[in-house]
Amino acid sequence: MKKEQYIKIFNNNMRQSAExxxxxxQWTLQHNSDPKHTAEVLSExxxxxxxxxxxTPVSNKENPGQQAKPQAPSARTQPSKPQQSPxxxxxxxxxxxxxxxxxxxxxxxxxEELARIARKxxxxxxxxxxRAVQRERLxxxxxxEKAKQLGKQLEKKEAELKALDAFYREQxxxxxxxxxxxxxxxxxxxxxxxxRSEANIKPRCMEPVCTNLQAQILLCYRENRNQTLRCSDLAxxxxxxxDAAKKCLQRAWPL
Numbered sequence: 738m739k740k741e742q743y744i745k746i747f748n749n750n751m752r753q754s755a756e757x758x759x760x761x762x763q764w765t766l767q768h769n770s771d772p773k774h775t776a777e778v779l780s781e782x783x784x785x786x787x788x789x790x791x792x793t794p795v796s797n798k799e800n801p802g803q804q805a806k807p808q809a810p811s812a813r814t815q816p817s818k819p820q821q822s823p824x825x826x827x828x829x830x831x832x833x834x835x836x837x838x839x840x841x842x843x844x845x846x847x848x849e850e851l852a853r854i855a856r857k858x859x860x861x862x863x864x865x866x867x868r869a870v871q872r873e874r875l876x877x878x879x880x881x882e883k884a885k886q887l888g889k890q891l892e893k894k895e896a897e898l899k900a901l902d903a904f905y906r907e908q909x910x911x912x913x914x915x916x917x918x919x920x921x922x923x924x925x926x927x928x929x930x931x932x933r934s935e936a937n938i939k940p941r942c943m944e945p946v947c948t949n950l951q952a953q954i955l956l957c958y959r960e961n962r963n964q965t966l967r968c969s970d971l972a973x974x975x976x977x978x979x980d981a982a983k984k985c986l987q988r989a990w991p992l
Contacts, residue, residue: 947978 954975957968 946982947975950975950978
């Protein structure tokens, strides 16, 4: 059972005890219903103390032998409402005081238990906060160490990339220089070979040959685009003219 249920039972017991008082005698029941303490259950020791307190017999100081006898009303006096005797009022007052003291005692027990529960909750909350702070610090430290390690790895990688960049730049410079030297050598060799070839070749006068036949063949092909066989005789004559010109050149310029 939870704390609220025990408090409810306690208040019901107190209310039943209060109903036993005389008419007009009332006292107020109060309890601490703070919602912060609803998660705890009263300990067995406190429950036992409450049971012992509730079972304590109420002392009755009233003496039955000393009760005042009711006086018979005289004939001249009119009947009035029955009045309580001083002894009965004193006993009721004592009962009320005893119930009040018992209520205050049980209320103090409940307050003490609630205070203990509150201290326990505060201690648990403090421990949870401490553990959370420690976890956060540990996580922050781990992240910081990881960041430092990643920073070192990044610096090492950057140094390797810089070394590779310098190496490749040097290789490219060497290749460019080698290609430039090879190009210059090739140009010089080409010009030297051209000069040697020009020195070995004799100048010759070049004149067109068979120009008349060329003109006739072109004209024939234009006029007979769909019947080119009509120009075959002119083509044969042109080839014979070319062969004759070659023979003349070979005789004039022997190799």
